Amino acid sequence: MSNLPILPVALPLASAVVLLFLRDRPALSRTVAMAANLVTFAAAAKLLLTVRDQGIQVLQFGNWPAPFGIVFTVDMLGALMVMVTMVVSTATLLFACFSLDEPRERMFFYPLFQFLLVGVNGSFLTGDLFNLFVWFEVLLISSYALMSLGGGAYQLQETFKYLVVNALSSCLFLIGVAIIYSLTGTLNFAQLSVRMAEVPDPALKAVVAVIFMLVFSIKAALFPLYMWLPRAYFAPPTVISGLFGGLLTKVGVYALFRVVSLLFADLPFVLPLLVFVAGATMFFGVIGALSQWDMKRVLSYHIVSQIGYMIMGLGLFSQVALAGGIFYIIHHILVKTALFLIAGAVEKSRGTTNLRRLGGVIETEALLAGLFMVAGLGLAGVPPLSGFIAKLLLIQAGLQQGSYGIVAVSLLVSFLTLFSMMKIFRYVFWREEGLPRIEEGGNRARLLSIAVLVLLGVAMGLGASVVMPYAETAAEQILNPQLYVAAVLGEP
Amino acid sequence: MGAVLIALLLPFAGAILLNLFSAPRSARAGWVASLFAGASFLAVASAALGGIEQPPTLYLPWAPALDLSLSLLADGLSLLFALVISAVGVVVFTFAAAYLEPHEQRRRFFCYLLLFMGAMLGVVFSSNLLALFVFWELTSISSFLLIGFWHHKERSRYGALKALVITATGGLAMLLGFIMIGLVCGTFEIPELLGRGDLLAASPWALPAVLLVIAGAITKSAQFPFHLWLPTAMEAPTPVSAYLHAATMVKAGLYLVARLGPIMSPLPLWTPLLTVIGIATMVWCSYLALRQSDLKGLLAFSTVSQLGLIMSMLAAARPEAAAAGLFHLLNHAAFKGALFLLVGVIEHEAHTRDVCELGPLRKQMPKTHLLLALGALSMAGMPPLGGFISKEMFLEQALHLGPLLAMLSVAGAVLTAAYCFALAFGVGRGRKTEGASATATSGAEAPHDPHFSLLWGPGLLITVALLFGLFPQSLAGALVAGAVEAAVPGSSLHLHLSLWHGFSPTLAASAVALGSGYILYSRWWQTRTPDNPLLVTDRIYDFKLEKLESWSKAVTVSYMSGLVWRYNTIILCVGVAAISAVFLCFPVPQLQAWPARSPLVFEVAVALTAIAAVIGTCIAKTRLAAILSLGASGYTLALMFALLGAPDLALTQIMVETISVALFLAVFVFLPSWRPPETRPLRPGHLALSITAGCGACYLVALARGHRTATSIAEFFIENSAKLAGWHNIVNVILVDFRGLDTLGEISVLGIAALACYAAIKMAPQRS
């Protein structure tokens, strides 16, 4: 049994501990954090390749056999998510190293950043329901810490609200654990999958499904439970918003993919409900974005709206749709983080992200404008960028299954997204010079971190044939939960 | 095919190189870009001269899983369009290099222009529907960037957005149509689709697909009722207008109609709808053109109207009609490109392009005016210019369309002739009023003919327009014939283009059109003051946009309260509603008790104390009371843990509760200057909601516990704790061994929490 699956969790944890001791030496912290991230990155890449070549990886902790101890079960979806996490976190870290103020750096930014990765990666890898709860809590408490870091009044207040909502959802999670454990007597996902299928009573299964969908919908910011997101992601420094915007909600989305495919896919109402929720999420999210006049807020609302597309892939639940949804998740993590970082660079340059006060940034930071254009178009799904491929898959799947309503909504939302991106472009980059430039917003390191993400997004679009097999394998594994079960519990 | 690939790649390569190696305002950027455009033209020309290879496609896979490929197709139709694109491109690039002011961002401009050129070539060379869509969208985007190039001007930004909104909407509709076609026919490759038209015809998606593809074509070609974006797009620098909005981009819609004609024309609605739209656009927009006072506005509407003419011809899917349309397209590219450039020259020199403010150009700028007049006359269909021949062909075909459409076509031709005469003669005569002349003369010197560098481009195009009239067969015959073959496969048309067709009804119609047009011009246009009427569609667009903004604001504000108790209320309501729905939809299972024992009196007392403590916490009037009741409830809970056989839990609960209460007190009570909490009246709604949710959760757990289907994994722990892990306290063994990973995560949480508290307290607030 290879210990590879633990590395994406253990390495950030170890580096967090080291960085904790280095808190008074920001310069050294940056180097160590960056090095640690690169090592974890390599581990994630190795894990992805291993999963590709050898199938689902299982690590039984403490050498306890599968349903009893905790396992990490790494299928293609999990491995992909960890990989993307490491990509965006490395880029974000680079940006942070060159944009964060020193007081924040000294107040444990780097350890907290690594702890966040521990939580995120743990959530992606674990094969145990309660363990998922624990990793959720790790990432949540790191996110509270990062969100409140710096302590402006607005930040504190929004962190408080975010915390309260998440505390409620955590309790709901525990109640869900109580119910499902009562019913099945197990916590291991694979065994849960087997035992849930044997539960004779549809009402009880439906209850479990509703509760877990509720919990993860709050985390994933689905309609109508996303109210907490836009303000919370507006509050912290932009680089932290970027990390959150790219990663955190996707953990919820991932959890939905996981539980729906393993536990609830056979319930008749789950998939149509998801499709409906997906449509409502994308629509109201984009409407929210249109109503905003701040770059960060617009982007925050777009997170919500884009999550609808991922859930659309899950709700349609076919090979094509799931591949599209997974492709969408990866695309969105890359592109949305890039957009937030661009907002961060603009903020560095002009001191605000308010659309009404900005203007003419293209004249001084042409490259930034270009990167925004590419990323924004990618988000809107303009070909040949990554978003296009994902949407193409989703629309094809929707048409094939006759879900015309969701197809129409998704096209409308695509258009409104484009409109909203161009609104940012028109107000921030075009127009007469707004506020004067304070400092060079796109210095080399920041531009590098943005460019890496944008180029990866472009490469994902143009090199779709390279990424597609991964998404397709992941979709296949999700469609066939027996693969997952067999990998954990052995062949029946 | 190699030449085609090179032609396609050159503009993109040029754009990249320009960005890498040129200064933002470099004067050389224009010439370098022209070089790339020229090379691209040569490649296209060599492909065209080399004849059409068999098979004319090159397969370049992109995402084979999606049937997505960037395969290329170079048949007669593609080559005709590609020649127009690259040839006009060269002229426009060189013109723009001389036209732009030295202080402007030339690098950016030419980069956009090269991107556009590449995208346009991509549209006409793509042999995959999705690849076509890729380039199609790229033309919309680059057009957005080019229209908004003078981004400090409000009108430019407005025009750019409007063009994008309309073309992108159409593009998305078209994409949906394409996907439908692809799914029905099982392929996105155009050559393969040609053989599978019957599959599409048999499918229920035939009609939606037709409508969606038409939506794409008519938005791109600014056909009625989507003609509104083209006039506002005239805020672009003039070379852009000439290139995108006269010669190439707007013709993408025509290309689409011609390209998909063989598949779509047998389907219902395709031909009639497009023909009607085309003729309607032609008539209505030529009328609008006649009313414009802005020269560019006039040309814009004239472009739209001419495109309508071509659209109606291509939609018919008959070889003769297609030939008329395609030949007119060639002519139009030549004369309209030239006309736009000339208006640019006039604006450059006279600093206005308003008909009413221009002086007598015939005297001030004789060369410019001569070219302008020639171009306009070609558009009017005056022999011996190229426009005459294509107009003849058009009228001949229009006579086949039935009496009403034929009459409308002639009416359109009359109106066209009228505004062409206005352009040719009215502008040159000068309608400047006295007041305007005073302001104009008081400023700069009088306008005069520009340097040769600005005139040779339009001159060349006008020459081509002239030559199309004199030597139509040798210049364009083969090209048009090749294109017709591709647009109407299986046709055996013996095309012979010539100036003189003999006396025929068509000639009479031509003469009538020209004559009436001149009368209209001299009697009506000259005596009225042209204005720039606001379009109804424009008003609708503005209104919708405004509504979108205000409506989205209203919707969002209505539920995004930012108040945390509302968030919680929504979550609880959704939860309660969802669970209730489940119980409404599925049979409610019986509540089954699992082996139970009756409680002791002591236990009842503890439980009642706990409940009392909870109620006390809820109704406490002071902070201290609330916190102490919270503590009391916690301690009774610990007691319950102890009674339920969980001594570890009880111990932990006591310790945690003690420390928590200490923290609560430290924070909330012993700090000075705190106002006492306001007492709030009981909120019955909230109370009902929370009791429903709380009791519901307990009910669900009890329900589930009674329906356990299998033994718990805990049996394993009980069995093996001592044997395999060596300890006897099973809970502790689970914590540190069986489920040690949970504990590792949990102490991480503790650590993080401590860091966060520390940071929150110690760090001085950042002023943002």
Next chain:
Amino acid sequence: MYSLILAVAVRYTYPLLLLFAAFLFLKGHNSPGGGFIAGLLTAAAIVLSYIASKRSPGDGPDRFFVNLIGFGLCVALTTAAVPVFLGYPFFTHTFGFVDVPLLGKVELASASLFDLGVYMVVVGNVVTVIRAMTGQ
């Protein structure tokens, strides 16, 4: 906050509390107790000593308890990670019995080491939080 009675009381109970914590920690293997509880008790004792003493809790070495969290995590992680280098899965524990003179057979388990890490983190956490909050 300072009161003489409390100070005197704490002076004598403090070592007792610590001793009891150690007892709970060691007893935890086979009866209620363990790292958490021992850690919470130790932390409570330390906090009590702050309250009893004249010093404000915010004074004194700031870094020690923060570092203690780090050390605790380090110990726990290392215990979990060591088996990896011996070819076992992460978190594999082992135990054995050693004959110690005078005490007889004593059980030694690697899980105790992990529990020690838990203990350190808990102490570090509670004391850091309380110091931070009251030490303004």
Next chain:
Amino acid sequence: MELLVLAVSAAFLSGGLYLMLDRTLLRVVIGIGLLSNGTNLLLLSTSGLTPGGAPILAAAGHGETAIVDPLPQALILTAIVIGFGVTALLLTLAYRTYQSQGSEDLGELHGRLADE
């Protein structure tokens, strides 16, 4: 006994939720405390309140009477400790918010710190 345990957890949950719907900072924090306590008790009720002892094996190791399900207890321990960490942070945030704004009415705070 089961009914009793369930009633107590229902009281904790309902009370906690009711307080969480309040607009006073302190009450929301207390509400979360009650809520997590209630959840823990609820989780414990799943362990099967069979007449049995604590999940501690006699030193001899085998053959004793039935004991309660130890797994929920372990889960609750984890949950308690996590809840403690979260509560500590929550208190800190509440404290800082009050300290800088001088109000603990969430509606008032929101109005004061309304977006920009």
